[in-house]
Amino acid sequence: MKTVSSISLTLGACALLFFATPRAVMAQTDCLSCHADTTMQDGSGQNVGVDAHKFGDSIHGVLQCSQCHTTIKEYPHPDQITPVKCESCHADEAAGLVGSVHASRAEHPCTSCHGDAHSIYPKTDPKSAVYPLNVPRTCGQCHGNDAMAKKHGLNNVYPMYLDSIHGFALSNEGLLVAANCQSCHGSHHILSHTDPQSATYKANVPATCGNCHAGITADYSNGVHGKAVAAGKKGAPVCSDCHTAHAIEQPTAAAFRMQSTPICGNCHKEKFSTYRDTFHSQLGSLGGYVETARCWDCHKAHEILPASDPRSPVAPANLVKTCGRCHAGANASFVQYQPHANAHSRKLNPALYYVTLFMNLLLVSVLTFFMIHTLLWLIRSRYDQVKARAAKGGKNA
Amino acid sequence: MPDLERVADDGGAVSGMKARFFTRFTREQRYLHAVLFTAFLGLAATGLPMRFAQTPWARRFASGVGGFGAIIFFHKMFAVVLTIAFLIHLKEIFTRGVLHREKGIFWGSTSMVANWKDVKDLVGHLRWMVGLGPKPQFERYAYWEKFDYWAVFWGMLVIGFSGYAMWFAPFFARFLPGWALNAVLVVHSEEGLLAILFIFSIHFVNTHLRPDSFPMDMVVFTGVESEEEFKHKRTQEYERLAKEGKLEQRVATAPPLWLVNFSKVVGFTAIAIGLILLVLTLSAYFS
Structure with a gap:
């Protein structure tokens, strides 16, 4: 030294x-x-x-x-x-701060992120507060604070991030390429996600995630969701609508698979409701070491195409192959099974509708008849029993 | 039956004389019932969490036993056990009724097949319940017992077929239409639900919990019942046997104490499990 x-x-x-x-x-x-x-x-x-x-x-x-x-x-x-005045040398950074969420120099002096003014290191130095592996902790000083989050109407994102796949890769494995806060939000010119210029503005999210996940983003752009977003449809989902922004989980992990269908079901309510009636959903809800078809196992997750597109895994010509990935021996007749059959619709699924109706009638009529039968029987035999015992001068019961 | 300690009938007898016991079920029939209700409880306990997969208790149960994989494994295992029991029963019917041409299997007063008397008994029983007539007197199998039998028989065919159709769906798809693959789940779960609701409420009350048998009819466990019970519950059979002079052939020894106690433990356990499952089912259905 x-x-x-x-x-x-x-x-x-x-x-x-x-x-x-x-x-x-x-x-x-x-x-x-x-x-x-x-x-x-x-x-x-x-x-x-x-x-x-x-x-x-x-x-x-x-x-x-x-x-x-x-x-x-x-x-x-x-x-x-x-x-x-740091900006007398660092003019570009200072310019970036103008108009950003951290524009107020009184609330956010340079040292709030860069640390003690007399021990600032280059961002490539592990001692630096803005070294990639240190960024979450630096941002977390404020963004891991409940009171601060409440005051600004934000989520307390720091713990979410740490438990996410990005946070885990960064903090547990020290992966420099793992996304830290500034990989998505930028560093000096951080804008609110409501600002169309922001990297986290809804329409810009695919491009932001695509900075690292280029292949997935290309798939996504080819699919119905990506095309809808590109066409300016606000309702269509971007990456963060399904994966969340900060609590991103490993999609192959049970925890994410267990909650995956409700994610798609947030928008596809009718499809979700009919899926819920099937065996796929019943066993999917219980978890365990046997996996079951979730939405994207058949529809794909990113390159989602309508059944009318011959490239789609749910196009009629591809069903034997798609179903066959789990069901060995699937054949043309087997794939006539409807994974979204609606038992309440006489028009769409007449056979299923009448089978369900018959079973319900059978259940209700048998139970109703025997409920009445058993109840009357109980009352009558108890009445007789009490009478017989009373006649013998014994106790009633 | 091992020749163990006999129970002297000094507890339950009403009259001073020594009560006689009569055989109702053979050992094979009692074993079959034991296998049947064990498999049925197992199927119900593993089937209900699948039917009501969205309920918190189903998920807690699933995570407790290792998830869906464990549940479906045991469900299939109990299904195979029940299938074997069903086939053994069919073979017995075939041997006794067809090969040995035993009387009273397919027709007559000792048969499980419904007859005109059952219709009259049903009407008469209902009239008696509301105080419009005398109590009908029953033969070896009363109409509700025949209903229980055929409900289980039909249930095993329907639930069994639909279950195997799901288990081996690609194979069954070769000769079933596409919509049938959707329908089998509906049929399986509705029929299973009917069986569960029926057995755990109506069969339990009709057979075990009604005042004449309360708290439990032991005859299906011990195979024998007292003369008083026999006469009271199946008057016509008792009188027919007496008239034919065959009553003595049915006289049996009192059940040993260990068997009575063992039966109580097994029976009450089964009833308790059944009632818990009934409550869970109803709570899931009405929530």
């Missing part, structure tokens, strides 16, 4: 020689002769100490103090000094 800081000091000294201007720039050593005391406080009790080693190690360690603290030109300096 000493070597590094002395190199920095040397570099700083060189810079001073080269860029020496008429104004008197003080050397780091001058300032640090007082401020190296890390417990140092100003009149208002604010800590004004600087860890010289950390600072020397940081990305700004080559700079002289007065390059940021521009108002300090000589010693002794005034008690009140003007705040540092």
Whole structure:
């Protein structure tokens, strides 16, 4: 550390020689002769100490103090000094913040994300607060806070994210390519999802996810949902409508498969209701180690095509193959089975309608007759029993 | 039956004289009933969670036993057991009725086949219940017992066929029309529900919980019943046997204590399971 800081000091000294201007720039050593005391406080009790080693190690360690603290030109300096303006160097980032959700510099100073001003590291450095593996924790300082979430009408997304497939890959496996907050939201120019320019605006979500999931996004764009969204239909789902934005689960995991059909059922209510009547749904609802057909097992998840499209797995010509993926020996007659038959519709499924009607009538008539029969019988035999015992002078029961 | 300790009839006898016992069911018939109700309880306990898969109790049960995979495994296992029991019964009927030409299997007072007397008994019984006539006297099998028998017989055919059609759907699809593959689930679950509701409410009350038998009719477990019970419940059969001089052939020993106690444990367990399943079914149906 000493070597590094002395190199920095040397570099700083060189810079001073080269860029020496008429104004008197003080050397780091001058300032640090007082401020190296890390417990140092100003009149208002604010800590004004600087860890010289950390600072020397940081990305700004080559700079002289007065390059940021521009108002300090000589010693002794005034008690009140003007705040540092990062944008004097970082103009692009500052421009990005304008109009973003974090535009207020009072509420969101640069240091709220980048950490202590005197130990800022490049984002490729694991010590940096904005190193990919550290980003969720940095954002989570605010976005993992219930009170803050409530105040701004947001979800407390940090715990959701950590439990998601992205969060798991990032925190448990240290995958740098796993999506962190800024992979989807950007860093400085973060816009509300209601802003059409935002990466998280509904119509832009497929492109945002497609930055990593290019293959899936291409499939999705070919399917009915992708085409509808591209055509400007607001009701059609984008990635986050099915997968959620932050609590994204591994789609092959039981937990997601168990709740998958209700997801499609949110929009496809009638299809969901008829599916619910089938054996596929009954056993699907119970989970376990035997899997059952969920919506996308037949319809596909992303490249969803109508049955009229010959490429669709539910096109009549493809049914034997599609059903045969689970049902060994499926044949042309077997695939006449209707996975969405409506037993309540005489028009659509007359045979099923009458079978159901017959079974219901049988059930109701048999039970009704015997309920009455048994009830009368019970009353009468109890009456006789009580009478017989009373006649014998015994107890009634 | 092992020659164990006999129960002296000093507890239940009303008169001072020693009560006699009469055989009603053979050992084979009692075993068949035991296999039947064990398989039936198993099928009901595993079938109901599938029928009412959306209810919290079904899901809790499923996650407790290892999910749908375990449920369907046991459901199929009980189904095979019941199928074998059914086939054994058919074989017995065929051997006794057709090969040995035994009388009273397909026709007559000891047959399970319904006859004109059953119609008259039903009407007469209903009239008696509302106080419009005398109580009819019953033969070996009363009309509601024949109904129980044929309900189970028909139920096993219908539920069994529809069940196997689902189990081996691609095979059955070769000769069943497409809509039938949809219909078998409806038939299977509705008929199963009817069987469950009928057995756990009506059969339980008619056979076990009604005042004449309360709390449980032990005859299907021990195979024998007391003379008093025989005379009271199946007067016509008792009198016919007495007239034919065949009553003595049916005299049996009192059931051993261990069998009575064992039967009580098994019987009450079955009734308890049945009532729990009944409550769950009704709660799922009306929620």
